Amino acid sequence: MKTADLYIRVSTDEQADKGYSQRSQAEVLMKYCEINDITVRRVIYEDHSAKSFERPEWKKLFLELKKHKGKSDLVLFTKWDRFSRNASDAYQMISKLKNLGVEPQAVEQPLDMSIPENKMMLAVYLTAPEIENDRRSLNVKHGMRQARKEGRWLGVAPPGYANKVKENGEKYVAVDEPQASHMRWAFERLADGVLTTAEIYRMAIKRGLKCGQTSFWTAIRNVGYCGRVYIAKYKDEEAHTVKGQHEALISETLFYKVQDVLDGRKREFGTGGKKGVTITSPDMLPLRGFLLCDRCNRMLTGSATKGRNAHFYYYHCRSSCGWRQKAETVNAAFLLELKKLIPKPGMAEVYREVLEDLFRDSKDIQHLERKNTIAAITETNNRITKARELLLTDCISGQDYKIIKNEAEEKLVRLDAKLRELANNNNEKLDIDGLIYKAVENFKKLDLMYLNADIEGKRQIIGSTFAEKWHFLDGRHRTAKRTPASELIYLINKGLRSKKPGLKTFSSSQSGFVPRAGIEPARFPTSV
Secondary structure, eight states: OOEEEEEEEOOHHHHHHTOOOHHHHHHHHHHHHHHTTOEEEEEEEEOSOSSSSOOHHHHHHHHHHHHSTTSOSEEEESSHHHHOSOHHHHHHHHHHHHHTTOEEEETTSOOOTTSTTHHHHHHHHHHHHHHHHHHHHHHHHHHHHHHHHTTOOOSSOOTTEEEEEOTTSOEEEEEOTTHHHHHHHHHHHHHHTOSOHHHHHHHHHHHTOOOOHHHHHHHTTOGGGGTEEEEOOBTTBOOEEEEOSSOOSSOHHHHHHHHHHHTTTTSOOOGGGOOSOOOOOOTTOTTTTTEEOTTTOOBOEEEEEEOSSSEEEEEEOSSTTOOEEEHHHHHHHHHHHHHTTSOOTTHHHHHHHHHHHHHHTHHHHHHHHHHHHHHHHHHHHHHHHHHHHHHHTTSSOHHHHHHHHHHHHHHHHHHHHHHHHHHHHHHOOOOHHHHHHHHHHHHHTHHHHHHHSOHHHHHHHHHHHBSSOEEEETTEEEOOOBOHHHHHHHHHHHHTTTSOTTOOOSOGGGGGGSOOTTSOSOOOOTTO
16 A cells, blocks of 8 residues: 655635635545545645745655655645646656655646656646746736836835825825935935935934835935836836836935935045045044045044043044144134134125025026036937947947947936926025025024034034035145035125125125025034
């Protein structure tokens, strides 16, 4: 009398759609054993996919068959697709079972393997389920791709969004507050290019963002935040994006600006061509990452030395030049430079008038920028056309044309986003008086804001005020290039040095130093 192990495998969709319930399979197998006088040793129930043999219960069964050879003669199942849906894996497993003296057999599709012609039928039984799986997988893949082309955001929603289901069962992603506000804030800070990604992540967590660090790094690269859906490359179709059905958290211009910062295109290069240096700053070293060595032009770092009763902080160079200076001295000298930007008596009103003049002319500025953007789009399209002509005349290879075309199309996406944002800005009503008042008031208390701010706030003020790294030499800072708004303050201060307080003598023609309309003149920590 032969002994058999009964293998019953089913998946949820098969139970619902095809009637392959565990009870049904067990009944068929038991009746078969009873009719053929086969002793049932054990019954194994499995609910995993048959795409591979990495199934928990099957692995346990196979291990037991290896340890106790001769205990079982057969492994029975109803059909061959219960055994496997992968032909190559199935042949290997059949060979392994035969080496153990065990014969696999489907009771509803029986095959006598001693007859050579039955091997052809075995191939049909094993290949048909695999083909069915592949077709189903391909249909799902095409369906998901089509859904993305229609602007649907599939999968788990990233931070700032939440997966929702409509009453009709349709799934979608919706804005999730306050997480959305935290992510929007993170993108804005990243676009400033002042703080590192790690610092912004820590600040966002303090604000209440619920997101792991790896998820955050993935999220800030996700084009979905600006209302687009990414379509991956497939066969001859190049990768591209389409307008999504979900609500955008940020503008496309802001998203691509952040990508430029992350790619290092707008970061300062250090010695040796390194970029995107990671900066971590203790409270006593707020200038770390903003200082360059005056001897070798390398980025300065900072560290603490332990004394008898306290720690002493220093800025120093990593190279052999040996530059080293007490942090207290460097920080004090920087504060003196910062105080030069505090408005002198009478200056605030002049600065306010200059900004008002600028915003009154903002329509002309935006019109010129829109004209330049359209010209850039035309030029880029012409470049693609010219490259196509060169390809047709065999002047360039197909690979070179592909590179040129991809670069041009990426540029067109960004220019198109910029053009749409300019159109939106024309229709947007800004609180000009509020923006100007806030900028002037911030500059009036610049030194106090800096002294009272935490380390992140200090670094924001430094980066928002100065556009370049600093050199420190002979107890003072070498003047660095200022941002447009702070440069205007400095120039007006100089113009008023020999004038009486309150006298309007500074020309509003200096408005060229101020950022374009629609951008806040200076951004400082709101928590101070």
